[in-house]
Amino acid sequence: MTISMYQASVPRLVNLLGNLSGILDKAQAHVDQGQADLATLMNYRLFPDMFPFSKQVQIACDKARSVVARLAGMEVPYYEDDETTLAELKVRIARSVAFIGSIPPERIDGTEDKDIVLPVAGQETHYKGMQLLLGHSMPNVYFHATTAYNMLRQNGVPIGKRDFLGKP
């Protein structure tokens, strides 16, 4: 027995993005209770030259859609980066989850060695399917989702690691 490419991607990404959506619910409640300002949260940065919160969520969604689409040989659905509210970010997450969940296992299984070319920092970068998934895409999605979490945490949103991990 081994792990299929599908098992290592779709359910993991769906879980991670679902947990992120739950974290956004807690951020929304924090805003609704007058504990934080919505625009401040959306534009919050940990350092001046770092992407703001909204962009962290956008990239987490985009990297997740991108990897499953590329493995499955489908076009990556493009979404405008125009969300200004947590509710809109939740819609982006939901749309991403719906797309990711719609891909049947047989489109993704067996793509371990598939050649995939990706623009990384403006350069064509060549990957094999497994290397793209485990070495580039999953770390990227975790990176941006954790950074979004940390930004909310720093703003006092009452969240903990359990919200991030959810149910394994």
Next chain:
Amino acid sequence: MTISMYQASVPRLVNLLGNLSGILDKAQAHVDQGQADLATLMNYRLFPDMFPFSKQVQIACDKARSVVARLAGMEVPYYEDDETTLAELKVRIARSVAFIGSIPPERIDGTEDKDIVLPVAGQETHYKGMQLLLGHSMPNVYFHATTAYNMLRQNGVPIGKRDFLGKP
């Protein structure tokens, strides 16, 4: 073709921790150049009730050793949480990488369905091997490594996502 439990764990964790060690080098250079205070960095928190930077690195290492040891049916090597410098944290990372890298693939492969019981928040939690690896341990390690990265980033250490991702 599929992914083996070894491929999804050991090389990924070794890569992630190696990248974290490189990030600590950049933090050390920042300190050496008088741009940051060592003790301030080591004890830095994003929020008062959150673990400090040093603990984030410690947990990233511990979760990484823990999952491969448990999958392999070995005792988890315990390290004291007594590091007060970046150099000492780098030693913890190096020891963890050496342990993780020392486990032969055949000890980890085939553990997808292995029953593993873990204390989570004081409660015995039952996992299957693959679920533990993909749903608990990898997210945990990425979570703490990214949080350590974000803390350094907020303190002006000149690092970027490429330092975090390294070579896939």
